[in-house]
Amino acid sequence: MDLALTILGPLCRGALTALQVFAGAFVLALAGGLGLALACTFGRSRLLRALVALYVEWMRNVPALAHLFLLYFGLAAIGWRLTPIAAACLGLGAVGAAVLCDIFRAGLSALHVGQREAALAAGLRPGQVLRLVLLPQMLRVSLPAVGNYATQLFKDTSIASAIAVPEIMFYARNLVTATFQTGWIYLAALALYACIVLPMGWQFARLGRRLEQPR
Amino acid sequence: MNDFLLGYAANVDDWLPRLVSGAWVTLGLALAGFALALFGGSLLLACRRSGHAALARAAAAYVQLARAVPLLALLLALYFLLPQAGLTLPAFWAGVLGLGLQGAAYVAEILRGGLGAVHRGQREAGLAAGLRPATVFLRIVLPQALRVMLPALLNAFVSLLKDSSLCALIATDELMLTARAISSESFMPMHIFLLVGLFYFAIACPLSLLSRGLERRLARGRRVVGAVA
Numbered sequence A: 001m002d003l004a005l006t007i008l009g010p011l012c013r014g015a016l017t018a019l020q021v022f023a024g025a026f027v028l029a030l031a032g033g034l035g036l037a038l039a040c041t042f043g044r045s046r047l048l049r050a051l052v053a054l055y056v057e058w059m060r061n062v063p064a065l066a067h068l069f070l071l072y073f074g075l076a077a078i079g080w081r082l083t084p085i086a087a088a089c090l091g092l093g094a095v096g097a098a099v100l101c102d103i104f105r106a107g108l109s110a111l112h113v114g115q116r117e118a119a120l121a122a123g124l125r126p127g128q129v130l131r132l133v134l135l136p137q138m139l140r141v142s143l144p145a146v147g148n149y150a151t152q153l154f155k156d157t158s159i160a161s162a163i164a165v166p167e168i169m170f171y172a173r174n175l176v177t178a179t180f181q182t183g184w185i186y187l188a189a190l191a192l193y194a195c196i197v198l199p200m201g202w203q204f205a206r207l208g209r210r211l212e213q214p215r
Numbered sequence B: 001m002n003d004f005l006l007g008y009a010a011n012v013d014d015w016l017p018r019l020v021s022g023a024w025v026t027l028g029l030a031l032a033g034f035a036l037a038l039f040g041g042s043l044l045l046a047c048r049r050s051g052h053a054a055l056a057r058a059a060a061a062y063v064q065l066a067r068a069v070p071l072l073a074l075l076l077a078l079y080f081l082l083p084q085a086g087l088t089l090p091a092f093w094a095g096v097l098g099l100g101l102q103g104a105a106y107v108a109e110i111l112r113g114g115l116g117a118v119h120r121g122q123r124e125a126g127l128a129a130g131l132r133p134a135t136v137f138l139r140i141v142l143p144q145a146l147r148v149m150l151p152a153l154l155n156a157f158v159s160l161l162k163d164s165s166l167c168a169l170i171a172t173d174e175l176m177l178t179a180r181a182i183s184s185e186s187f188m189p190m191h192i193f194l195l196v197g198l199f200y201f202a203i204a205c206p207l208s209l210l211s212r213g214l215e216r217r218l219a220r221g222r223r224v225v226g227a228v229a
Helices: A002-042 A046-061 A064-077 A084-109 A113-121 A126-163 A168-179 A182-211 B002-048 B053-066 B071-085 B091-116 B120-128 B133-170 B175-186 B189-219
Strands: none
Touching: A002 A046, A002 A084, A002 A126, A002 A168, A002 A182, A046 A084, A046 B189, A064 A084, A064 A126, A064 B133, A064 B175, A064 B189, A084 A126, A113 A126, A126 A168, A126 A182, A126 B071, A126 B133, A168 A182, A168 B071, A182 B071, B002 B053, B002 B091, B002 B133, B002 B175, B002 B189, B053 B091, B071 B091, B071 B133, B091 B133, B120 B133, B133 B175, B133 B189, B175 B189
């Protein structure tokens, strides 16, 4: 079908861009979230923990769209012009860091304190304790929540269309003004998202089941 | 820094009334959308527990699908497709519909989790004591389930509040659209979007804190395996 190709072509190109934004934001969120969670759990400064708490509250209560507008329009007004994709990755990554910080903190507090004590008693340095003992277990515990966040992040890339990132919704809206096939285009876009998000969720669930500790 | 703050002083008389009226629309969107989500979620849960296999599977499929698509796609689809089907909704109600349709899936999952957290024995004991099923549900199961559901429902409401900002992209006259309009008039995006962030923060943060406080308070005194008190 000719129409199918005219619709699916741009939408798939949009999907590739969406995956790019997803990857960039996910990496930023993982790194940031891990850093924040470690600072909160093992940091000794109360000020640091308060600042992190404030950051997390701000990021979790203010819509992602506002953050994207701030980064794209706000920074441009004071001279720092970010590309749409960079602004989207940075904005979604910053929000994700807050979400993952909460998830990783919960994961770390779910670990038995004896793990850390035993590792230190066995002579491992604090860095090694973290890398070899605590983080692997924390990641296993947090996996379902991280998987949830990952699917949510991919869906949130649709917001980036508001700052002109050429992803799925952006192409969908352009196609609508070009061809007026509103029904098919939006249906195709919805189906495309479902086709990416559902398998992603299933894979995370499978990974979680494989990593589960036998009780 | 001073110049930055002066920027606010010069314009705040013009901005604040418009932002406040936008905030009221945002609240309206969130409340109406959440009401629809509660209704729809209860309906979905009833379908799922109804005993009819087809109905249960349809409800489960709806929940999976509604959670697999972005809200923005759903909003755009509703706003532009419904007129073709003969129903032209104003942007506000299209937004409410979109928020409610996706929210219903999340609420259904929250309700399912809450009801599932209540031990089966509670229902069985209630029925064995001679109470009618409806009474068992309303007086025994539901109050216990609410302990788990209330914080989660509050969180869902806060999510809905944040997602209402997407209705700006279907031209609903709420807080984010007002902010964009002011930003394009005044060319001070930094000021305006920081201010709007503060607005959202002021509305959502108390609710988030309430949810967490509620969670802690409702779990207090709960006898868990291994707990001493």
